Amino acid sequence: MLAAVYHGQRDVRVQEWADPSPPGAHDIQLEVLRASICGTDVDEFISGPHLVPLTVPHRASGHVGPLALGHEIVGRVAAVGADVEHFTVGDLVVPGSGVSCGTCRWCHAGRTNLCARYYTVGLHVDGGLAERVNVPARISRPVGNCPEDVAIMAQPLAVALHAVRGTGAERGTSIAVIGLGGIGSLVVAACTARGIDTIGVDVSTARLEVAARMGASLLIDASQEDAAAAIRRATGGDGADIVIETSGTPKGLDAAMTAVSRGGHIRLVGLHRDPSPLNLTRLVLDEIRMSTSKVHICDQDLPEALALLEDHPHIAAGTLDAVIDLKDVVSSGLLRMAAGEAVGKVVVKP
Structure with a gap:
């Protein structure tokens, strides 16, 4: 498949990349319909690596080396793991960005964004600036009546809602x-x-x-x-x-x-x-x-973001800067954003 792969500072290559393996028992595989570029991706591109584990395995995900960027995703379920109950092939979903263990004291307190074994899709494992990606079912939510061009704003809006709530x-x-x-x-x-x-x-x-x-x-x-x-x-x-x-x-x-x-x-x-x-x-x-304020709490902020976008779709339209092809991620996405030329979210259509 084609993916935007981070190799180091100012080195993101749109290249052929290994297809994700079949999803694990609790995971789903998404055919990516939309992904967007976050300021964190730009930060990694311009001055990183700060978060991407290029040389030392990440303590939670275990990943080391180049990876496909992208943690703001909308996708259609292409395959489900053996123990996944709430999603079926064809469902349209938005995953949260952070993966939490569900068992540490922070998770038990509902502060999953502070999980002791937290890692981020697209920064610590392969992400959604690609044609397909595997994500845990537990951090994913159905998009309801939101079309993908609206639902793609759900994850960043969840970050904003978490910041305001605090x-x-x-x-x-x-x-x-x-x-x-x-x-x-x-x-x-x-x-x-x-x-x-x-x-x-x-x-x-x-x-x-x-x-x-x-x-x-x-x-x-x-x-x-x-x-x-x-x-x-x-x-x-x-x-x-x-x-x-x-x-x-x-x-x-x-x-x-x-x-x-x-x-x-x-x-x-x-x-x-x-x-x-x-x-x-x-x-x-x-x-x-x-x-x-760090990222969002999936169970709380992501459903609220989707509901808000469903009631106020102008939020998505009003904050959109451009929709670009995956092949243009560097020239029309990362470099424009780094130069301050983008005035809103840059969305990628793989």
Whole structure:
């Protein structure tokens, strides 16, 4: 089969790759209908490997060496394992990205994204930027009435929903979202669906326009003005109750630290690779809470994402940048995204 295979930094090759083996007893094999490129894939391509186990076997998956990327997938079931009960050949499904063991203390507590033996499809084993992929049935959900071009947004939307849920935000809470790329714009959509107004911040006019379509009530172009000062003006000088930082940049974090109110909450979603000094004195004296958000909890966030997309299919259309062929993953996908030219999700049609 054809797959986009990660070999190392700036080395992703669309090449012939071994077909997946018959699915294990608890797995399903998907014919991939849509996959999308995540910022994490771009991060691995530009500056990795950070997560892909090229030289040392992954402690949970056991994989070592090049692998097919892709953890945002919609597929049709092509084969089922012997013990799979809830899926049959032909079903249209969305898998979650992370595989958890179900037996460790974090899994028992419902925090499957922190599983002691957690691994990610498309980063620690072969993923969905390919014609076929094997995934555990337990992390997969039927898409319901969502067509594949809508359902492909379910996994990233689940990430956004998990990030928002962890803030405890309610109507009347002031929220600023810094960084309006693929996840940031979906965070705005998740807030809008809850009836919560958001302030959207980015340096890209095009991404600000996407956030407007997702329902942001105020847009701040950080290339033209001081974002933190603008957030404070918009909140009567107090600062935002909650700042969700999705850019993963030092400037984004600095703006979040300055823009958050006393007693507020900073939620980190973007992966910060660069050193990021924090004003710990202000965190203590103003009793600011800082938390982080990792991926999603499959049982909770993925069904909610699918239901939200079914009721609001414009979310998928509004956050789509382009649909490309698998052969164009590098030129029209990874490189465009790395250059900041993509203003939403880049979806691949194998």
